[in-house]
Structures are given as structure tokens and as C-alpha cells.
Amino acid sequence: xxxxxxxxxxxxxxxxxxxxxxxxxxxxxxxxxxxxxxxxxxxxxxxxxxxxxxxxxxxxxxxxxxxxxxxxxxxxxxxxxxxxxxxxxxxxxxxxxxxxxxxxxxxxxxxxxxxxxxxxxxxxxxxxxxxxxxxxxxxxxxxxxxxxxxxxxxxxxxxxxxxxxxxxxxxxxxxxxxxxxxxxxxxxxxxxxxxxxxxxxxxxxxxxxxxxxxxxxxxxxxxxxxxxxxxxxxxxxxxxxxxxxxxxxxxxxxxxxxxxxxxxxxxxxxxxxxxxxxxxxxxxxxxxxxxxxxxxxxxxxxxxxxxxxxxx
Numbered sequence: 289x290x291x292x293x294x295x296x297x298x299x300x301x302x303x304x305x306x307x308x309x310x311x312x313x314x315x316x317x318x319x320x321x322x323x324x325x326x327x328x329x330x331x332x333x334x335x336x337x338x339x340x341x342x343x344x345x346x347x348x349x350x351x352x353x354x355x356x357x358x359x360x361x362x363x364x365x366x367x368x369x370x371x372x373x374x375x376x377x378x379x380x381x382x383x384x385x386x387x388x389x390x391x392x393x394x395x396x397x398x399x400x401x402x403x404x405x406x407x408x409x410x411x412x413x414x415x416x417x418x419x420x421x422x423x424x425x426x427x428x429x430x431x432x433x434x435x436x437x438x439x440x441x442x443x444x445x446x447x448x449x450x451x452x453x454x455x456x457x458x459x460x461x462x463x464x465x466x467x468x469x470x471x472x473x474x475x476x477x478x479x480x481x482x483x484x485x486x487x488x489x490x491x492x493x494x495x496x497x498x499x500x501x502x503x504x505x506x507x508x509x510x511x512x513x514x515x516x517x518x519x520x521x522x523x524x525x526x527x528x529x530x531x532x533x534x535x536x537x538x539x540x541x542x543x544x545x546x547x548x549x550x551x552x553x554x555x556x557x558x559x560x561x562x563x564x565x566x567x568x569x570x571x572x573x574x575x576x577x578x579x580x581x582x583x584x585x586x587x588x589x590x591x592x593x594x595x596x597x598x599x600x
Contacts, residue, residue, distance in 0.1 A: 289388075289443050289444065291442075291593055292594075293388060294382040294387055294443070294444075294593050294594065295447075295544060295590075295593070295594040296382075296384055296385045297381070297385055297388065297444055297447040297448050297451070298383040298448070298450055298451040298589070298594075299378075299381050299451060300385065300448065300451065301447070301448040301449070301450070301451030301452040301455070302451040302454065302455040303374045303375070303377045303378035303381065304374075304375075304378045304397070304431060304452075304453070305428075305451070305452045305455040305456055305459075306369065306455055306459075307371055307372040307374045307375045307378065307428055308425055308428035308429070309423070309447060309455070309456070309459045310339070310361060310362070310369075310370075310374065311421045311424040311425045312421075312493060312494070313335065313338065313339075313427055313430070313459075313463070313493050314335065314358065314361060314421060315421040315422070315425070315525050316489055316493040317332070317334075317335055317420065317489070317493070318414065318417070318418065319357060319489075320485070320486070320489040321354075323485065323532075324482060324485075325478060325482075326367070326477070327483065328478050328479055330469075330486060331352070332352055332353065332354050332357040333352040333356075333357070334466055334469075335357055335361060336352060336357060336360075336361075337465075337466065337506060338455065338462045338463060338465070339345045339361060339366060339369060339462070339564065340369070340462070341360070341361070341369055343475070344366070344367060345357070345360050345367075345476050348360065348366060349366065352422065355412075358417065359411065362411055363408050363508050365413065368525045371404070371424065372408075373427075375397075375400065375401050375404055375424075376401065378397055378401075379397050379398060379401045382394050382397050383398075388444045389435070389438075389439060389444065390434075390438050390439075391412070392434060392438070393434060393435060393438075396427065396430055396431045397431060397487060399427070400424065400427035400428070400431075403423060403424075403427070403440045403531065404420075404424065406474045407420055407492065408503075410418045423561065426476050431454075431591065435448065436545055441498070443540075443541065446540060446541060446543050447537075447593075448535040449533060449534075449536075449537045450534060450537045450538070450589065452472055453530040453531075453533045453534045453537075454525075454530070454534065454582060454585065454586055454589075456525060456530050457527045457530035457531065457534075457582060458579060458582050459494075460494060460517055460525055460526065460527050460530070460566060461527060461578050461579050461582070462575075462579070463490060463493055463517075464514055464517055464518065464571075464575055465496060465572055465575045465576070465579075467487070467490045467512075467513065467514055468568040468571045468575070469568070470483060470486050470487065470490075470510055471511075471568040471571070472508050472564075472568050473568075483510070484507075484508055484579075487508050487509070487510055487513050488508060489515060490513060490517075491508075494517065494525040495525065496516070496517065496523060496525055496526075499519070499522075499523045500513065500516050500523075500552065503516060503522075505525075511563045511564050512567065514563050514571070515563045518558065518561060518563070527578070528555070528558060528559065531554060531555050531558065532555075534551060534585075535548065535551050535555075538551065541593070543592055543593075545564055546588070546592075547585075547588055547589065547592060550584075550588060551585065552583060554581050554585065557581075
């Protein structure tokens with residue numbers, strides 16, 4: 289297939305995964321913050337750090353209030369990672385790749401985009417915002433489910449799978465990065481009292497609560513949560529599972545030998561991490577290194593199949 293087509297499918301999947309992740313993260317945070325006491329260290333500003341847009345936000349706003357953060361992450365035109373921007377980019381990529389997938393795929397993404405652009409006024413109130421986010425999450429899940437049932441497991445599907453899992457693994461490590469704050473020795477007494485609720489929210493932001501409870505049949509603890517999200521091989525949002533999915537796609541694509549070696553090294557490094565033996569600061573450094581490795585993996589994918597305009 290043409291390299292430009294492969295690149296569009298790859299980014300279509302990344303942008304849709306980013307759209308769903310943003311919606312899920314904001315929805316989970318809304319439900320959490322309304323239940324927490326005033327003054328606890330966790331707040332709307334944490335979302336900016338998780339999404340990696342803190343510096344850009346403060347160029348536009350001074351106060352990380354609920355309204356400012358929500359508007360910036362969902363619909364701010366200057367934020368290329370906002371939900372609306374990601375959805376717009378996804379729509380453009382699928383519009384120019386319609387010949388590679390069923391018509392219903394384009395229709396689902398286009399309908400979701402039209403819903404988002406015509407319901408932005410609902411973001412100003414909490415009830416309308418919750419309905420908006422739920423509809424966006426359902427739209428992304430409908431698309432993923434439809435593609436799983438309607439697409440042949442060919443190269444087109446593999447590039448979609450690649451994009452989705454790299455984006456998913458990156459978001460999981462970002463949320464884990466935030467989770468390390470909850471382990472800090474200097475955290476307040478109030479945070480310690482609400483620690484279980486905060487860890488439950490970390491799991492909910494990845495729709496991982498039920499699967500975690502089935503796997504880890506004991507009281508929720510931070511180290512167990514991080515270990516589950518990092519190393520579990522069966523949960524679709526766990527970093528290890530995402531890497532296995534990526535490897536399954538890459539091995540069936542041409543010119544992938546060097547990428548497979550890079551990926552195997554990444555997997556070995558990931559599985560060697562001992563959560564209990566590292567301080568919160570060391571864990572943050574490990575997670576930052578993982579995010580750097582994911583970016584290097586992306587660059588290698590681009591050089592192998594996109595930038596060199598390889599076609600087959």
C-alpha cells in the first residue's frame with residue numbers, strides 16, 4: 289500500500305484514541321473532584337500535566353480553573369491536542385482514506401465530528417458536559433468495534449492497530465506518572481485519607497477498575513495499580529499488552545526486522561521494572577523514559593514506512 293495511505297490510517301487511529309482518552313480522563317476527573325474536599329493537592333491543573341500541555345495552557349490562560357481547563361482540553365483552537373482538534377484531524381485522515389475501509393467507518397467519524405461541533409455550548413454546564421463526553425466515548429468505541437468486526441486483518445488494519453496502541457500506551461504511562469504523585473512521602477494527610485478513592489479514579493480513567501479487581505483480589509494499593517497498568521498482558525490498556533499488540537502488527541509488515549529488535553528491548557526493560565523497589569521520583573523517571581522510548585518507536589515507524597515513501 290502507498291506510504292501516504294499507511295500514514296493517514298496510523299494517524300487516524302492515534303487521533304481517535306486521543307479523542308477517547310481525553311474524554312474519558314476528563315469525565316473521570318469530574319466525578320472525582322466533585323467528591324473531594326477543597327484544598328487537596330489533586331485538581332484540574334493535573335490534567336494539563338497528564339496531557340502534556342501545561343506550558344501551552346499558561347500562554348493562553350492564567351488561572352487553571354475548571355472552566356478554563358475544560359475549554360482548553362476540549363475545544364481550544366490553539367491546542368492541537370484538544371478533543372475537538374484531535375477529532376478534526378481524525379476526520380480529515382479518514383476522509384482522504386475512504387477507499388481503504390467500509391463507508392460506515394467514515395460515516396461514524398463524520399457524525400461524531402458534527403455532534404461535537406454543534407454541541408460545544410453544552411460544555412459550559414456540568415450536566416451537558418457529562419452527556420457530551422459520554423457520547424464522544426461511545427462514538428469512539430462504536431468505531432473501534434465496527435472496525436474490529438468489518439475489517440480484514442490486512443496492512444490497512446495493522447497500521448490502524450499500530451497507531452491505536454502506541455497512543456494508548458503513551459496515555460497509560462502519563463496517567464501512571466500522575467499516580468506516582470499519590471505515593472509521595474510529603475503528600476498531605478488529606479490525600480492519604482482519600483488515597484483509595486484517588487487510585488480508583490486512576491483505574492476508572494482507563495476503564496480498568498473491574499479488570500484490576502478481578503486480577504488483584506485485595507485492597508487497592510498504589511504499587512499494585514501501577515504494576516497492573518504497566519505489566520499486565522491481558523488488559524487492553526496495560527502498557528505490556530499494547531506492546532504485544534504492536535509487535536503482532538509489526539511482524540507482519542515488510543522491513544520490520546530492526547523495529548522488532550527495538551520493540552523487544554523495550555518490552556524487556558518494561559518487565560524488569562520493580563515498582564516496589566523504586567521511589568516515586570525514580571518511577572517518574574522510568575515513566576518519562578518509557579514515553580521517550582515510545583516517541584523513538586514512533587519515529588522509527590515513520591522512517592520505515594512513512595518518511596521514505598515505501599510502498600508495496
